[in-house]
Amino acid sequence: MSGIAVTMMVWVCGLVWGGFAGLLIRAVRQEGKKAPGEH
Amino acid sequence: MSESARGGTAGPELFGSRWGLLLATLGMAVGTGNIWRFPRIVATNGGGSFLVAWVCFLLLWSIPLMIVELSFGKRSRRGTVGAFHRLAGEKKAWMGGWVALCATAIMFYYSVVAGWCLRYLWASLTGELAQRTSEDLWSSYAESGGAVMTHVLAMGSAFAVVWFGVRGIERVAKVLIPTLALLVVILAVRAVTLPGAERGLEFLFSPDWAALGQPKIWLEALTQNAWDTGAGWGLILSYAIYMRVREDVPLNAFLVGFGNNSISLLAGIMVLCTVFAIQPQAHEQIVGAGNEGLTFVWMPRLFTEMPGGGVFMMLFFLALSFAALTSLIAMLELATRVLMDFGAERRRALSWVGGIGLVFGLPSALSMEVFANQDWVWGLGLMLSGLLFALGARSFGLERLRKEVVNAPGADLTIGRWWTFVVGVLVPLEAVVLLVWWLWQATRGQELLQWLSPRSTFNVGTVVVQWGIALLALLACNRWLREHLVDRAPRSGERSNPEVDST
Numbered sequence: 170m171s172g173i174a175v176t177m178m179v180w181v182c183g184l185v186w187g188g189f190a191g192l193l194i195r196a197v198r199q200e201g202k203k204a205p206g207e208h
Numbered sequence: 209m210s211e212s213a214r215g216g217t218a219g220p221e222l223f224g225s226r227w228g229l230l231l232a233t234l235g236m237a238v239g240t241g242n243i244w245r246f247p248r249i250v251a252t253n254g255g256g257s258f259l260v261a262w263v264c265f266l267l268l269w270s271i272p273l274m275i276v277e278l279s280f281g282k283r284s285r286r287g288t289v290g291a292f293h294r295l296a297g298e299k300k301a302w303m304g305g306w307v308a309l310c311a312t313a314i315m316f317y318y319s320v321v322a323g324w325c326l327r328y329l330w331a332s333l334t335g336e337l338a339q340r341t342s343e344d345l346w347s348s349y350a351e352s353g354g355a356v357m358t359h360v361l362a363m364g365s366a367f368a369v370v371w372f373g374v375r376g377i378e379r380v381a382k383v384l385i386p387t388l389a390l391l392v393v394i395l396a397v398r399a400v401t402l403p404g405a406e407r408g409l410e411f412l413f414s415p416d417w418a419a420l421g422q423p424k425i426w427l428e429a430l431t432q433n434a435w436d437t438g439a440g441w442g443l444i445l446s447y448a449i450y451m452r453v454r455e456d457v458p459l460n461a462f463l464v465g466f467g468n469n470s471i472s473l474l475a476g477i478m479v480l481c482t483v484f485a486i487q488p489q490a491h492e493q494i495v496g497a498g499n500e501g502l503t504f505v506w507m508p509r510l511f512t513e514m515p516g517g518g519v520f521m522m523l524f525f526l527a528l529s530f531a532a533l534t535s536l537i538a539m540l541e542l543a544t545r546v547l548m549d550f551g552a553e554r555r556r557a558l559s560w561v562g563g564i565g566l567v568f569g570l571p572s573a574l575s576m577e578v579f580a581n582q583d584w585v586w587g588l589g590l591m592l593s594g595l596l597f598a599l600g601a602r603s604f605g606l607e608r609l610r611k612e613v614v615n616a617p618g619a620d621l622t623i624g625r626w627w628t629f630v631v632g633v634l635v636p637l638e639a640v641v642l643l644v645w646w647l648w649q650a651t652r653g654q655e656l657l658q659w660l661s662p663r664s665t666f667n668v669g670t671v672v673v674q675w676g677i678a679l680l681a682l683l684a685c686n687r688w689l690r691e692h693l694v695d696r697a698p699r700s701g702e703r704s705n706p707e708v709d710s711t
Contacts, residue, residue: 170410177256178413184263185473189466196459199620200226 220285221374222450228378229451230463231385235534236443237468238388240321241436243528244503246472247479251495253428256415261429266437266465269430269638272630273439273594274461275623276601279613281448282457287545288442290693296600301689302682303596307442308546309678310589314441315539315565317572317582319366322532323358324350328504329525332511338518342508346500351574359573360566366536367562370544373554374450377537384530389471391527396474398520399481408484411491412476427645430638435587437468438535440594446542454618462621479507486510500576503528540565551694581665585674588646592675595639598631606632647671 170178223229250258284291288311292304331337331345349355369380399405419425438444444464479502483491487510494506511521540561547557572579601609606628614623650667651659658664662673682689 170406171414173415174256174410174413177259177415178409181256181259181263181413182473185466185469189463189470192459192463192466196226196230196456196463196620199456199459 220450222452223374223378223447226455226460228382229447229455230460230467231381232377232534232538233444233447233460233464234467235381235385235388236447236538237436237438237464237535238385238471238531239318239436239438239535240325240499240503240528240532241432242468242472243392243475243479243531244499246432246436247476248495248499248502249428249432250412250476251480251491253425254416254419255411256413257417257419258425258429259413260415260420261426262432262469265426265430265433265638266469268630268634269594270433270437270439270468271461271465272627272635273597274437274444274465275458275614275627276597276609276631277439277442277444278448278451278457278461279609280597280600281445282451282455283609283613285449286693287449287542287549288445289546289689290549291445292596292600293690293693296603298690299686300600300603301693302679302686303600304442304546305682305685305689306589306596306679307440307445307593308542309682310586310593311441311443311539312543312561312565313568313582313586313589315536315543316568317579318532318536318539319363319565319569320355320359320573320579322362322366322529322536323355323360323573324500324504325525325529325532326361327354327358328508329522329529332508332518332522332525335518337508337521338512342505345508346504350500351576355573356570359569362533362536363540363562363566363569365533366540367558369537370540370558371555374447377447377541380537381534384534388527388530388534391523391530392471392474392478395520395523395527396478396481399478399485402481402485402514404485404488405481407488408481409477411484412480423645427642430642431646434590434594434642436472437465438538439465440597441542441590442593443535443538443542446538446545449545456618456620457614457616458623459620482507482510482514486513549694550692577665581670584666585671588643588671589675591639591642591646595636595643598635598639601631 223232250262280291280295284294286294287304288307289301289304292307293301296303327349328337328345337345369376372379400409434440480491483494483506487494494502497506507524508521511517511524514520540558543561543565544554544558547560548554552560572582607625610623610625610628614627647668650671654667659667660669660672661667662669664670
């Protein structure tokens, strides 16, 4: 694979999958902070 | 039958947890479009450069509209017609009617697609695809009584889930969506470990920077986001009705948008690595074969040439079936909820929707031409639905919606004024440009009378006639819609919802 293709792969996959993973971790933390009756 | 499932007095139907809402919404968003359309579109539009535009429109179309839909559902606690009536203004009920009609028209033929997936799952399970060619199976099955039977099976399966209300949807999503994600990961890992798969990755991720100067790349990226995330369809709104009172809106919208596109990216890697590993010389023919050609003719052929391909073919059609069914469930729920807002009890409303869906899906099951026409007309209608959501939010007041609902207590992210600009200005502009572009594409190379003829499968005339009838009927019925919506105020024993009561 060419260097530019590898760079693009890392950039796009990092943004999309990394973004999703980061948001998921944030959601898990926020849920943990909320008291059971808070909803 | 539980009281809540009947819309009775035991309490309002709500998702049991944030994860239930998220998985159900992801199930709605992840459909066949992620698996059979995305790899084709990315392969024919410049690979890596298309991905840049695709990520941009995730942030400039899909997620902003998802925030609008979640806010409308949470605030109004009504289906699309009731939500537009209550939030955009009494005279705007027809807008919600359009959104519902468009999604329901798609449901009619989408059930046929889900049936195709189930048929191929069965063929891969029984080894039928090892004994006969996929072309042979497709030519004898499509447009036959078999396609009608699988349409009935798909509609019946979705019907059985929605019968049990939001808890039924939540339970099924909690099993199917994690399984679907696991299947797609397994298939992608298998594909990238095939000898020669790196050529697929090279093809997928190599950018053609000059292509970013072509409007077509950007319009295709916007179209892909509009079609595969489900933003602006009214389906997210229909699930948001069942959000808990202090549930977050913005973080959930981002999670669904990024989660959906994560699955698309995995599907792109899976399909293109498989194509380039098995038949690299035929890649242009394969990605140019259309959705059905790629999925039901080429993919089975590629799997049969792969070591252990029978197992992976079964996993592929299982993933496709799960993706199709969870989206079909959301479409049934949308139409059911709209009827419930006119006073129908859930199961009675669902019976009507399921029965009508079965009948109106028959033409698409029996004729690929009707199927293609309906996909063209109502797929394009989704652009108008997205535009109507943006206009509806403007009527309510974008800043008011942002402050009172999006950033309300319970929000896990704070959305800034950028969202007001995107929904108020960019989304309407994108929708208009897309509509004009698609209709212009349909007129190319045709005489005036040709592109105005309503009998053609893909042209402007068929869109104008079918949309025109629908819009005129909705505008004529607007007053009736307003007057017959039932104000579902909390009944005795139900918890009052201050967000609803304050509207």
